[in-house]
Amino acid sequence: MGNSFSGQSIESARRALAAQLRSAHVEEAELDARILLGAVLGLDLTGLIAQAARPLTEAEASRLTQHAQRRIAGEPVARILGTREFWGLPFRLSEATLVPRPDTETVVELALEILRERKAAQPPRIADIGTGSGAILLALLHEIPDAFGIGTDVSLTALNTARDNAAALGLGGRAAFVACSYASALRGPFDLIVSNPPYIPSAEIPTLSVEVREHDPHLALDGGNDGYDAYRALIPQASERLAPGGALIVEAGQGQARNIETLMAAAALTMDRPPKADLAGIPRAVSARKMPP
Ligand code: SAM
Ligand code: GLN
Numbered sequence: 001m002g003n004s005f006s007g008q009s010i011e012s013a014r015r016a017l018a019a020q021l022r023s024a025h026v027e028e029a030e031l032d033a034r035i036l037l038g039a040v041l042g043l044d045l046t047g048l049i050a051q052a053a054r055p056l057t058e059a060e061a062s063r064l065t066q067h068a069q070r071r072i073a074g075e076p077v078a079r080i081l082g083t084r085e086f087w088g089l090p091f092r093l094s095e096a097t098l099v100p101r102p103d104t105e106t107v108v109e110l111a112l113e114i115l116r117e118r119k120a121a122q123p124p125r126i127a128d129i130g131t132g133s134g135a136i137l138l139a140l141l142h143e144i145p146d147a148f149g150i151g152t153d154v155s156l157t158a159l160n161t162a163r164d165n166a167a168a169l170g171l172g173g174r175a176a177f178v179a180c181s182y183a184s185a186l187r188g189p190f191d192l193i194v195s196n197p198p199y200i201p202s203a204e205i206p207t208l209s210v211e212v213r214e215h216d217p218h219l220a221l222d223g224g225n226d227g228y229d230a231y232r233a234l235i236p237q238a239s240e241r242l243a244p245g246g247a248l249i250v251e252a253g254q255g256q257a258r259n260i261e262t263l264m265a266a267a268a269l270t271m272d273r274p275p276k277a278d279l280a281g282i283p284r285a286v287s288a289r290k291m292p293p
Contacts, residue, residue: 090168128151
């Protein structure tokens with residue numbers, strides 16, 4: 001495509017980029033164009049509007065061309081920029097971390113609802129199983145100023161990214177990160193265990209969008225033959241590590257909530273509310289409690 005933005009004003013570059021993305025069938029062409037242009041120029045939306053007539057420098061035009069080529073080839077904006085907002089907080093990404101999804105904010109919302117009902121005086125002890133970028137754990141620690149939490153992952157690269165995110169968000173003193181399978185190295189007890197485990201059935205992975213299948217780590221997606229391998233492993237582990245009255249909250253893939261509740265009941269956990277739906281109405285966050293003996 002060459003350096004097609006050379007000599008253009010900010011506004012005409014924005015339009016040209018949106019048109020290129022649209023014709024490449026990028027779903028959110030307008031939005032992606034604005035974000036990529038804003039990132040290259042270091043401007044937010046207001047800045048892009050205020051400086052609409054200013055011409056791009058050669059360096060900016062060539063940077064934008066590189067971003068455009070990557071987006072057209074199917075790389076998500078979050079990967080191109082190496083960062084993604086979750087719960088209003090910035091998270092750095094690495095090749096080992098899933099891009100945190102807006103749907104996963106449902107898990108954070110339900111966790112905060114459940115913690116608000118808690119009567120105990122001590123701050124909650126939280127574990128996040130398969131923490132990835134640290135998104136869920138760090139959002140919770142940000143909301144609950146005196147809480148302490150541990151994130152686990154089998155990917156050391158992901159754990160390093162999560163640790164860096166904790167430090168950058170000023171939460172490093174209240175977050176620890178441990179390499180292990182699910183909760184196996186943790187002892188507990190925890191007042192809250194959260195997890196967004198891999199839950200896509202292996203055979204469905206090749207059918208996912210190029211953004212997901214070629215750019216999210218398969219370790220973060222692949223839930224085995226039927227999609228439930230991770231739930232089968234982690235739910236009993238979590239049950240053993242919950243304090244009496246403590247809650248487990250997991251993210252569910254579409255259509256999985258009912259089977260997850262069955263696995264929770266089989267691990268001696270008690271359902272005390274229906275799953276919480278995401279913005280599309282899909283039951284997304286499934287919770288259960290450990291009842292006092
Ligand atoms: N919690 C992050 C989020 O919501 O954005 C990441 C979720 S991603 C769907 C699942 C995470 O589980 C990945 O970071 C992956 O590396 C991790 N994982 C996969 N198998 C695991 C295992 N056996 N034990 C611990 N973590 C695992
Ligand atoms: N929600 C992600 C997707 O649909 C999958 C993440 C997961 O397996 N937990 O691509």
